[in-house]
Amino acid sequence: MSTAGKVIKCKAAVAWEPSKPLSLEEIEVAPPKAHEVRLKMVSSGVCGTDNSVLHQKMITPFPVILGHEGLGVVESVGEGVTNVKPGDKVIPLFVPECGQCRGCNSPNSNVCVKLDFGSGEHAGLMYDGTSRFSCKGKLIHNFAGTSTFTEYTVVSDISIAKVDANAPVEACLIGCGFGTGYGAAINTAKVTKGSSCAVFGLGGVGFSAIAGCKDAGASQIIGVGSHKEKFPKAMAMGATECVNTKDLEKPIHEVICEMTNGGVDFAIECAGHIPTMMTALQSTYPCNGVAVLMGVASPKDTMPLHPGLLLTGRTLKGSVYGGRRFAQKKKSMSC
Ligand SMILES: NC(=O)c1ccc[n+]([C@@H]2O[C@H](COP(=O)([O-])OP(=O)(O)OC[C@H]3O[C@@H](n4cnc5c(N)ncnc54)[C@H](O)[C@@H]3O)[C@@H](O)[C@H]2O)c1
Ligand SMILES: [Zn+2]
Ligand SMILES: [Zn+2]
Known part of the structure; x- marks a missing residue:
């Protein structure tokens, strides 16, 4: 039965508070809005930066689902998404590529102005200022627009790269480490x-x-x-x-x-x-x-x-x- 357009309940490791162990919870993942993509995660790595965020060495809003190096399969797409389709194997990108900003248009930079490193107006949220994650009635933030410590995540269509359908689980490490x-x-x-x-x-x-x-x-x-x-x-x-x-x-x-x-x-x-x-x-x-x-x-x-x-x-x-x-x-x- 298709899950497209429906809220998905799944398991995720939630960081409720800084420096506390992650908690395995049942969360709700809302369907992707326009220019967003919902993924079923295949694998995720653990990067030193996840640990830095958990311990507030790098500041981002809590509660949060960490993880930013993952491999997933597209479950459904929102309106206007043209670069990937359901069934595609993909890597979420914590450095987005809007293609419009000064960084994206410089041959000497790979940093897009839409990069969410925890300090902007929409830190830990999708670009419309809302979240697709909730747990026990509470809003859960994403991390760097990716959040891979969950069975399902939602990312922007500017934060995704299609990979070979045969990419092994270890390909998640291409996403960061x-x-x-x-x-x-x-x-x-x-x-x-x-x-x-x-x-x-x-x-x-x-x-x-x-x-x-x-x-x-x-x-x-x-x-x-x-x-x-x-x-x-x-x-x-x-x-x-x-x-x-x-x-x-x-x-x-x-x-x-x-x-x-x-x-x-x-x-x-x-x-x-x-x-x-x-x-x-x-x-x-x-x-x-x-x-x-x-x-x-x-x-x-x-x-x-x-x-x-x-x-x-x-x-x-x-x-x-x-x-x-x-x-x-x-x-x-x-x-
Ligand atoms: N710039 C980026 O895009 C980017 C991306 C990913 C990770 N990072 C950062 O890179 C760093 C490493 O990430 P990781 O995933 O490899 O973490 P990691 O925890 O796997 O590795 C860090 C290593 O550094 C060693 N170390 C600690 N103090 C040391 C010291 N004084 N001298 C020598 N070695 C020391 C630790 O023993 C450990 O082996 C972290 O700070 C992480 O936040 C940056
Ligand atoms: Zn850009
Ligand atoms: Zn990393």
Whole structure:
């Protein structure tokens, strides 16, 4: 029996309050309105950012259904949706692509003005200012226009990419972790053949950044982490060596500079800590090193940056979503 046009009751992991365990609840998911798509989720990953939101390191309204890297199948579409149809396998995109704004129309940006990172007028809501989720009579917010920790979700038609019908469950990781780390190396850092790289933070994003550095042809890739049990995975993803921050008797950046004849060409921070961000910058070669920050810091954090660190030619960049675009094939960035 078709569920199109009807409210669907299903299970979801709801975050009622910050820093409390998620609660498995029966929720109601309203049908998609115009230019919206309702998805039956196939799989979802857990990204460090979900944890950051839960613990208010990144602010977004509660109660909320977290999760932003998922794979789903289109259950029904609202009026005016032309890019996907019921039955299509898709990935929700937490960075939308409206195709109209300054960011969407710049070949040097992948960030759409409609990106919901928790602070805008419609934070945690659909673009009409309402929610499609409710539970026990209460409105439940979405996270970054995606919300994948649920059996059904509703996303805007500018926040969706069709994928191959045979895409495996692991393809959900393209929605954030894998594509974000890999893309940071390829699209943002623009790692070059034969270069030296250091990747700080050996989680899902860091491992994927290592894979990006390897595919870009880097000849030295140093994985930097504090848990040595993660080193074999880092090596399997392409690291040529790993440094345990717990074993060092001098500052990490000094060790990295000694290992690389003065500093790496590219450093990518995937831990989300201000000291690690500073270390990443200080680990780059002073004349032309590039440091890319991907980790999410809390709103109160600031970086104690001395301009002298940049004066001789270092570049400090940020990267969201690995600099990727999905829907607008006319743009030059790679997925
Ligand atoms: N910019 C983006 O688009 C984007 C997208 C996804 C995730 N993120 C952010 O990237 C970061 C990593 O995400 P993840 O999913 O890989 O998280 P994760 O928790 O899987 O991995 C983080 C890793 O960093 C390590 N770490 C913590 N402190 C460290 C330190 N001082 N030095 C070295 N390693 C340290 C942890 O042990 C862990 O292995 C988070 O801050 C997340 O919010 C950003
Ligand atoms: Zn846009
Ligand atoms: Zn993420």
